[in-house]
Amino acid sequence: MKRYDKVTPDGTRDLLFDECVSRAQVAGRLTAMFRSRGYREVITPSMEFYDVFGSAAAHFPQESMYKMTDSRGRLMVMRPDCTIPIARLAAARLTGMPMPVRLYYSGNVYRVSYDMRGKPSELFQTGVELIGSSSLRSDLEMVELAAAGLSDIGGERFRIELCHIGYFKALIGSLEASAEEKEEIRQCIEQKNYAALGDLLQPFGKNPAATALKYLPRLFGGEEVFEKAYSLFSGGGATESLDCLKTVYEHLQSLDLGDRVLIDLGLVNQAEYYTGLIFRGYFDGVGEPVLSGGRYDNLISDFGAPLPATGFAFNVDAAASVSASPEPDLPDVLVFSDSQHLAQAISHIRSLTREGLTAENSVFDQLDTAADYARRRGIRRIHLVDDQIQELDPETL
Amino acid sequence: MKPIRIALTKGRLEEKSVSLFEQLGYDCTAVREKGRRLILPVAGTNLEIVLAKAADVVTYVENGVCDIGVVGKDTIMEMGGTFYEVADLGFGRCRFALAVPRGVDFYEGYHTRCIASKYVNVARAFFEKKNMDVNIVKIEGSVELAPILGLSDAIVDIVETGATLKENGLVVAETIMEVSARLIVNIASLKLRKQEIEPFITQIERYLAGGKQDA
Numbered sequence: 001m002k003r004y005d006k007v008t009p010d011g012t013r014d015l016l017f018d019e020c021v022s023r024a025q026v027a028g029r030l031t032a033m034f035r036s037r038g039y040r041e042v043i044t045p046s047m048e049f050y051d052v053f054g055s056a057a058a059h060f061p062q063e064s065m066y067k068m069t070d071s072r073g074r075l076m077v078m079r080p081d082c083t084i085p086i087a088r089l090a091a092a093r094l095t096g097m098p099m100p101v102r103l104y105y106s107g108n109v110y111r112v113s114y115d116m117r118g119k120p121s122e123l124f125q126t127g128v129e130l131i132g133s134s135s136l137r138s139d140l141e142m143v144e145l146a147a148a149g150l151s152d153i154g155g156e157r158f159r160i161e162l163c164h165i166g167y168f169k170a171l172i173g174s175l176e177a178s179a180e181e182k183e184e185i186r187q188c189i190e191q192k193n194y195a196a197l198g199d200l201l202q203p204f205g206k207n208p209a210a211t212a213l214k215y216l217p218r219l220f221g222g223e224e225v226f227e228k229a230y231s232l233f234s235g236g237g238a239t240e241s242l243d244c245l246k247t248v249y250e251h252l253q254s255l256d257l258g259d260r261v262l263i264d265l266g267l268v269n270q271a272e273y274y275t276g277l278i279f280r281g282y283f284d285g286v287g288e289p290v291l292s293g294g295r296y297d298n299l300i301s302d303f304g305a306p307l308p309a310t311g312f313a314f315n316v317d318a319a320a321s322v323s324a325s326p327e328p329d330l331p332d333v334l335v336f337s338d339s340q341h342l343a344q345a346i347s348h349i350r351s352l353t354r355e356g357l358t359a360e361n362s363v364f365d366q367l368d369t370a371a372d373y374a375r376r377r378g379i380r381r382i383h384l385v386d387d388q389i390q391e392l393d394p395e396t397l
Numbered sequence: 398m399k400p401i402r403i404a405l406t407k408g409r410l411e412e413k414s415v416s417l418f419e420q421l422g423y424d425c426t427a428v429r430e431k432g433r434r435l436i437l438p439v440a441g442t443n444l445e446i447v448l449a450k451a452a453d454v455v456t457y458v459e460n461g462v463c464d465i466g467v468v469g470k471d472t473i474m475e476m477g478g479t480f481y482e483v484a485d486l487g488f489g490r491c492r493f494a495l496a497v498p499r500g501v502d503f504y505e506g507y508h509t510r511c512i513a514s515k516y517v518n519v520a521r522a523f524f525e526k527k528n529m530d531v532n533i534v535k536i537e538g539s540v541e542l543a544p545i546l547g548l549s550d551a552i553v554d555i556v557e558t559g560a561t562l563k564e565n566g567l568v569v570a571e572t573i574m575e576v577s578a579r580l581i582v583n584i585a586s587l588k589l590r591k592q593e594i595e596p597f598i599t600q601i602e603r604y605l606a607g608g609k610q611d612a
Contacts, residue, residue, distance in 0.1 A: 114477070118460050159589055192587075194602075195485035221591065262588060282585045285399075287461010288479075289585065 011113050011121025018326050026320040027106050027126045030149050034104040037145060039128050042103050044085040046110075050075040052088050055302045059273050066110050066121075078110035082125055083311060084299070090131050091303030099132030099307075106316075120317075127293070127313030134297055134308035139277045140248050142310045146291055147257050150281045153319050157284040159260055162249060163267035165274045165294070166241030167229065168216065174209045174236050185213060189268050192217040208233055219265035223249070229265055241276075248277060273299065279312070283322045290319040329358070330378050334394075336362040336370045337385040345385045352383075359383075371397035400438075400445040401586075401593055404454040404463040406472075410578050411448060413488040414467045421600055443593065452476060455581070464586035464594065470576035471555055475516045481587055483598050484580040487605060491557040493519055493573035498544050503551055503570045510550040513543030520553040523573050541565040 008014060015023065031041070050067065053060055059081075066078040079085055082105050094101050106126040113119040128145065130138050143162065150158035168189070172182050181200070188197035197214060204210035212232035219225050219232075226246050230239065245263070252261050267278060278294030293312020300307040333352055337345035345361065352359040360379065362370040367384065374382055374394035382392040405414045405428075415425045418439070427437040428446050437446045447463055451472040457463040459478045466480075469489055473482065493516070497503045503510070511532045514520040524531045536543055536552075541561060543549040555576070556562060556569060580601060587594055
């Protein structure tokens with residue numbers, strides 16, 4: 001007996017009708033915006049060799065990836081992310097192009113999710129990568145583009161938070177602690193676990209880096225964060241990181257995004273992966289980030305080409321959950337003919353669709369069956385085609 | 398304005414959470430006289446309280462349908478997940494322990510041990526750290542029964558006073574971790590509703606800090 005022949009795997013779902021329209025609308029608006037800024041589309045395979053993600057083990061532990069083997073027994077994964085395949089592509093195929101290269105993509109990513117926790121294992125993402133520039137201009141471009149996308153989809157209800165991972169790296173780098181202790185400290189900051197963080201940093205006493213780390217999860221808010229952050233620590237690139245963040249923040253202020261932007265210097269997720277400015281986007285009413293991104297200058301080097309890069313990805317379905325659901329897609333006309341006039345009926349459908357209407361072909365032999373179908377489907381008009389065309393109301397038939 | 402929704406763990410932590418909120422000046426009459434209602438307003442504020450089982454508190458907060466939660470560190474360790482864990486509330490103190498029948502040296506010999514626990518992920522992580530292969534069996538009810546019946550060599554469980562262990566001829570072989578109630582916050586909620594949530598957290602922190610000074 002087949003037990004699983006009528007259901008989809010955990011964490012996946014079928015999308016029907018308006019769900020597809022809603023996803024396509026959001027993705028379409030975003031990709032149109034990306035194209036208008038000079039980004040070009042790339043499509044990479046849904047599956048990749050495991051080795052492509054091997055160097056990202058800290059970011060995507062092996063238990064988080066769906067795996068299979070190819071016909072030669074080589075280990076493959078369903079891609080858990082789109083950026084790493086693009087880094088592979090950039091290193092292998094783009095190094096001869098004029099830099100920077102601007103790319104966008106849309107596609108599914110696959111992540112093994114916790115059992116029964118309401119998280120999808122198949123996510124549809126649309127995102128951009130700006131490869132070959134490490135300038136502040138490209139950071140600003142990226143954050144502004146992210147904000148423009150958020151605003152286009154969610155209107156006034158979005159917030160974007162910024163961080164520069166260089167600040168955290170400067171602090172943790174100057175702390176004399178083992179790699180394990182540093183990772184524990186990082187996790188406590190990520191979770192804003194003030195109590196455990198305080199305990200971990202207790203042994204370091206009045207060490208300025210430890211004091212600043214202890215305060216890091218609270219360096220969260222508006223402009224006032226900068227003054228505090230500057231005063232807490234300055235060595236090891238901390239000041240330069242804050243300068244970069246502050247400059248971007250000020251430019252966003254002059255773009256009237258001031259009240260949309262938050263600073264959170266405690267945003268230390270994937271600290272190994274990111275190298276500079278990082279950001280996440282939120283919509284009021286959505287319990288998870290709808291966008292995340294940042295600068296990852298070391299990733300493409302892992303594939304042999306030292307290219308700096310920055311980018312972000314939208315979780316399209318989470319973003320689409322705030323936009324108004326699209327109108328149900330009802331055909332305008334049901335076209336019916338007797339068996340003598342099949343070709344005329346199809347010609348009539350052609351001319352209706354040329355006018356921009358949606359016309360459905362009736363496959364029924366009898367007009368009353370066609371009318372019954374039209375009523376149940378909610379179609380308001382029937383065109384009866386013989387030597388001439390007669391419009392009928394299914395309700396009166 | 399959408400209310401800030403707080404999920405409290407039913408039972409042992411509920412009473413302590415409610416009295417904490419009352420000492421902070423919140424009117425929890427609706428919670429005290431809840432009847433069959435599931436969502437309980439805090440009069441005069443924009444707060445709402447939901448009572449849920451511990452694991453569900455984590456699920457609700459993680460998915461953003463509740464903004465804030467009060468839940469034991471034991472549940473957080475067992476479930477994992479993505480949220481902010483902003484305060485140790487100090488009550489509901491107990492510990493995770495490895496307990497064995499009295500007089501047994503758990504680490505003696507080389508046979509693969511069988512461990513009974515309701516907290517299989519905590520047990521697995523504990524033995525992984527020790528590079529020990531063990532068989533873990535999930536038990537839903539009184540875990541102490543498993544070694545008595547001969548199913549397992551030891552148990553991993555929450556220990557408060559140790560009285561239950563003692564009555565069943567078990568002793569703590571090793572403490573795995575101290576646990577207590579935690580205040581957790583949904584990530585997006587903290588970002589989007591900072592002005593409402595942060596003062597609440599600060600109020601709790603101040604109260605906790607004050608309590609420590611008194612002690």
